[in-house]
Amino acid sequence: MAKTIAEINEKIRQGQAVVVTAEEVIGLVAKKGVARAAREVDVVTTGTFSPMCGSGAFFNLGHSKPRIKVGGGRAYLNDVPAYTGIAAVDVFLGATAIPDDDPRNRVHPGPFNYGGGHVIEELVARRDVRLVVAAYGTDCYPRKRLETWINIKDLNEAVLFNMRNAYQNYNVAVNLSDKTIYTYMGELKPDLGNANYCSAGQLSPLLNDPYYKTIGIGTRIFLAGGIGYVAWHGTQHNPDVLRSPGGVPRRGAGTLAVIGDLKQMNPRWLAGTSMLGYGCTITVGIGIPIPILSEEILRYTAVKDEEIFAPIVDYAEAYPQRSPDILGEVSYGELKGGRISVQGKEVLTASLSSYPRAVEIANMLKDWIIKGEFLLTEPVVPLPGVEAGITFKPLKERPIEE
Amino acid sequence: MAISKRVVLHFPPRLVEQPIIYQLVKDYNLVLNILKASVTPKEEGLMVLELSGAREDYDRGIQYLQETGVRIQSLGQNVMRNDARCTHCGACVVICPTGALALDPKTRMVNFYEDRCTACELCVLPCPPRAMEVHF
């Protein structure tokens, strides 16, 4: 049955492609079997909508008159510091940046009301944002101060470039201590008060292509309501972890670096986010199409929540101390049931990743493809796989002796 | 019937220098306890009052305030969900102590049952996109 991406694209152009979501394909395979489903289906769409700290955007501000060299100076967008150590009027704003005068965790837990992710959301929403620059002045860039409103529509380029998104599986966070802790996995109540997880499970992009057989560098994707591309493997990409017999990683594994034109995006899919006591971030919507090139690939996309397992980790002690201990494994089927058992105790579960929004993304992408508005791409280079020999290195500290 | 209620009064600048509160005491027989006041000439004034008196006098007093152009809010505080910001992630369902925020297992959407909400505000800061808002 082997199909090629070119053949699938031809069907998309003719409006004949059969596209289903990674949720719908489960029932289809149960009803028709793998062989028949693989013959019938051309594309399976995935989706995820989660806080993703490894996100940020590059902006080219345009040149003021007289010129100012923002590069090497200081720049603030709505009081949030942007990185200026690049070209004269390019800046980078990271999702976790916070204003210099943010109270942080001085009174714990700090609220972290506004940061880089919120500024990116406001820009995408076409709202004006205040730019303040202090520069040192040069012969060719004499100006030293700049204060102005900017709007995304007036910028030359606004590019979302996220170095790590779409984690292939993730920890389930609990708290074994006797006081509430505030983490990037949310508020964790004492004595196993709750268990928080963060993955779309059966809809999540990389869980549907566990060995990166179709998703690679250059893959065209849904990125925050616009069209983006996989730029590279994400930081901490770590394919060689414990996997289930079906191939699905049982630990955090692969990640993606993604890029796209911020001007096309929509604030519904790029939401400034505050993690109480932890910091600011941004919630990003990503959808990736998986071309059904073989029965094997279809079988991967039919994975269901009950077959995907995640490790339960104590965020009071084990995580901060980097101890490898886990408290067990649990399936997304159980997690989504609302309660799991940890150390013999029944624990309520909560998600940080929005499943309804992941469904919405997979459906939007499906519609784009059915309407012929979105064609698939052949990856330029595959992502490093299990055989690449990547090891996830901790930081080895070497004392600096004076 | 005697009643006692807490209200927030917003005075537009033109009314700040009028003896409105004096009238309230004199003409409507209301006893008032000023909980908070910030009134500067020519700027909008704000006053939080506890008003006590007969129901009839209270109602007439409120009507008088409205007629002068004072904006009145009751202090019965409310927590509401901004549906445009809620992503239905579900982070709040283990935080809300009353079940006012609860997951619909079928749609996986988080429903907000206002009638079960006690306005305890526990969900406000932990909500990642800050969709739960306190209204006065």
Ligand code: SF4
């Ligand atoms: S935590 Fe906030 S965004 Fe998430 S479901 Fe609850 S109210 Fe909605």
Ligand code: SF4
């Ligand atoms: S204010 Fe309290 S009761 Fe109301 S929804 Fe939030 S946590 Fe629940």
